[in-house]
Amino acid sequence: MRLSRLLRLQSVFYNQSEKRLASAIQHMVGSKPFNLSLYKLALKHTSIAEETINGLKISNERLEYLGDAILGAVVAEFLFKKFPFRDEGFLTETRSRMVNREALNQIAIKIGLSKIIEKEFKGKNLSAHKSIYGDTLEAVVGAVYLDRGYDFCKKFILKRIIVHFDVDGIITTTSNFKSKIIEWSQKENKEVDFKTLSVTGNQRFKEFHVHLLVGGEVVAEGKGPTKKKAEQDASKNACEILNLDF
């Protein structure tokens, strides 16, 4: 902890803009940053990154890569514990819906990160970089992890990021591909049917293979260890093929 105390002492030497940044980070993360330079780097989008003499561009992309992995691990555990009776297919799907770019963009706005980013860009046009908020949020997660360690970072993610997810909303759409397809078919006045093609494997390890038919024509196929899961899988594929939004 000695190094971190030393780093904290640095705050005495902050200039005005560093003081403002440190206070904004404290507000967002929940605690004063130990090493402010990590957060400065996290805010350095590649479009405003300067090139060093040897042609290296110092941007937040490496921190984004790290933050993405840490965020993925924390969200994985969060879902693992929240849904003790759901299978890994459901967990994987829900996780990828939670950490997608658009969802992270929204959360960056909610926790005030967007305001900090806009200051860094000093009035430059941000609209060319659609995913800048979400990318930077991941980089900030990486910075928090390096600055404060896993346990602190996990708390930050749980209390300040995940809390903004509409997990129930995400789950409803994750689990209901089949009902989505049926709802669509009723609206479009089409007939949807499932046909089991084959059941392979032994008593313990079965695999069902089904077709999803719309008006008698095969639209998608699906596989799974139970008939229900295979139909869900086929419905999910059909939703993608038919471009059904959620």
Added chain:
Amino acid sequence: MRLSRLLRLQSVFYNQSEKRLASAIQHMVGSKPFNLSLYKLALKHTSIAEETINGLKISNERLEYLGDAILGAVVAEFLFKKFPFRDEGFLTETRSRMVNREALNQIAIKIGLSKIIEKEFKGKNLSAHKSIYGDTLEAVVGAVYLDRGYDFCKKFILKRIIVHFDVDGIITTTSNFKSKIIEWSQKENKEVDFKTLSVTGNQRFKEFHVHLLVGGEVVAEGKGPTKKKAEQDASKNACEILNLDF
């Protein structure tokens, strides 16, 4: 830590096979398991999992999902720190080569996990499940994480798993798509050329778009923030298109 001490006391009541398993886990992980049931679950491949009365199948797949995420985070940080001057594209590519199924299968054999799995299968045929070793390794990582927390699990991954990776070998193939292509062209007596099609963006944020030509014909294209990276990207795509193995 009280719960963990209580769980440790359980070991007094282990039966013979549990004693053997606990000792094998200790040997592999580097410390006695607190909660042996987590490791038992980690070894429960879906093909030997039993169904409960309400149709739920208790297998290691959920733990595998969790372990995959934790392993991903630890490997991400390992590479982040090992290569302070490489960009996120290189880090992402190297990571995915490290945690792929085949690499994990090999490591499961090296650390003796395969022997434990074979005991669990009690002579049943394992050959139908190609990736069982790697899958189970991920599940074991998930079990170690839940049993002992992030810091312990990170040490386990660094000292007992990553140590077996031929990181340098992986990197050579990751970084050298361009030299691979050139080497191939010399062997095949063909002429390889790169052509820059366009450079878009402003001074700070450029994107190069290049074509890779073999004997005058376009084989692949690539993009990147520098000419070198765009050529590397095109070479990588060409390696895939031309089925050049590493």
